[in-house]
Amino acid sequence: MIETNVSRHHETFLQVIQSYYQLTKPRIIPLLLITTAGSMWIAAKGEVDPLLLLVTLTGGTLAAASAQTINCVYDRDIDYDMERTRHRPIPSGKVQPRDALIFAIALATISFTLLAVFANLLAALLAFSGIVFYILVYTHWLKRHTPQNIVVGGAAGAIPALVGWAAVTGTLSWSAWLIFAIVFLWTPPHFWALALMIKDDYAKVGIPMLPVIEGTTATVKQIWYYTLVTVFATVLLVYPLGASGILYAAIALILGGLFIHKSWRLLQNPEDRAVAKELFLFSISYMMLLCLGMVVDSLPVTHNLISAVSNHLHFIG
Numbered sequence: 512m513i514e515t516n517v518s519r520h521h522e523t524f525l526q527v528i529q530s531y532y533q534l535t536k537p538r539i540i541p542l543l544l545i546t547t548a549g550s551m552w553i554a555a556k557g558e559v560d561p562l563l564l565l566v567t568l569t570g571g572t573l574a575a576a577s578a579q580t581i582n583c584v585y586d587r588d589i590d591y592d593m594e595r596t597r598h599r600p601i602p603s604g605k606v607q608p609r610d611a612l613i614f615a616i617a618l619a620t621i622s623f624t625l626l627a628v629f630a631n632l633l634a635a636l637l638a639f640s641g642i643v644f645y646i647l648v649y650t651h652w653l654k655r656h657t658p659q660n661i662v663v664g665g666a667a668g669a670i671p672a673l674v675g676w677a678a679v680t681g682t683l684s685w686s687a688w689l690i691f692a693i694v695f696l697w698t699p700p701h702f703w704a705l706a707l708m709i710k711d712d713y714a715k716v717g718i719p720m721l722p723v724i725e726g727t728t729a730t731v732k733q734i735w736y737y738t739l740v741t742v743f744a745t746v747l748l749v750y751p752l753g754a755s756g757i758l759y760a761a762i763a764l765i766l767g768g769l770f771i772h773k774s775w776r777l778l779q780n781p782e783d784r785a786v787a788k789e790l791f792l793f794s795i796s797y798m799m800l801l802c803l804g805m806v807v808d809s810l811p812v813t814h815n816l817i818s819a820v821s822n823h824l825h826f827i828g
């Protein structure tokens with residue numbers, strides 16, 4: 512009897528943890544962290560202090576988790592009405608909005624303290640401004656009012672790249688802003704490809720996502736332009752900024768070619784949801800591999816290897 516009670520208690524405790532975890536929309540966070548890491552490695556010229564890395568990624572995780580949790584509180588009405596989001600912890604009644612808010616404030620406080628004490632104040636303020644921007648500018652001000660919501664709101668998702676740079680250097684530079692711009696410009700193709708697939712859901716709850724307001728053809732055109740500009744921006748990191756080298760350049764061009772190809776296919780087949788889905792899924796791999804490319808390119812071992820190979824070729828030549 513006692514044993515059954517204990518195990519039931521145990522089960523409900525695990526379910527509570529699970530619900531709070533779900534509030535943070537955890538599947539998005541790893542990619543935000545990869546952009547932070549890409550930025551940190553370039554800023555540190557390939558030699559990142561492991562402790563600083565740990566602190567920054569933890570602080571970034573807590574800030575993003577806080578932002579997503581507040582978003583879950585704010586959007587609980589529309590989340591209840593959409594198929595995709597109905598089972599989230601607040602609309603399904605597993606967590607009370609007030610408790611979620613307390614949880615989010617705790618996460619934000621720990622994030623700020625951790626970054627301010629063990630990284631620096633700029634990194635802490637940037638992460639905090641990411642939360643404020645995502646909630647006030649995206650969730651409150653834009654999401655329900657304009658089809659350009661995610662273009663401007665996308666800036667929140669690009670802030671982790673600035674946090675990474677600031678954590679390493681204590682300042683921001685052109686390269687930091689360029690990585691910010693890459694994530695910022697990538698967000699419309701990433702999100703609108705998905706929005707094409709689920710536009711009926713957004714239409715149902717009156718969220719003015721671009722495919723709902725301006726239609727499929729206008730959306731795929733916008734996706735196409737943003738894809739081209741994103742790929743162009745990735746190259747600027749090599750020239751003129753000189754922050755990344757030949758290996759990153761090769762990776763950025765190959766990935767960029769694929770991104771453009773998939774975006775072009777969508778431009779030719781605006782109504783084909785399978786093509787939109789392919790672009791959405793690729794957009795995630797694209798950002799992940801691009802940032803990993805930044806990391807690997809910056810490592811001293813890569814530099815040594817590339818100069819050894821080029822000396823060798825020189826010698827043969």
Ligand code: HEM
Nearest residue numbers: 538539542543546595661664665668669698702705795798
């Ligand atoms: C305003 C900007 C953005 C919007 C509106 C947006 C929206 C979305 C939505 C609605 C999903 C589907 C998730 C779900 O079904 O719960 C998604 C998936 C995803 N997003 Fe974004 N996103 C944005 C920016 C970003 C950024 C900046 C990143 C990271 C750098 C990111 C990474 C991801 C990842 C990794 C997934 C896949 C999650 C999974 O496996 O289910 N997103 N996004």
Ligand SMILES: CC(C)=CCC/C(C)=C/CC/C(C)=C/COP(=O)(O)OP(=O)(O)O
Nearest residue numbers: 539574575578638641642645667668670671
């Ligand atoms: C530094 C820092 C704290 C940055 C915060 C960055 C952040 C939380 C970015 C998330 C972007 C994102 C996945 C939006 C989802 O949109 P949505 O809320 O419209 O999605 P939904 O339709 O699934 O609710």
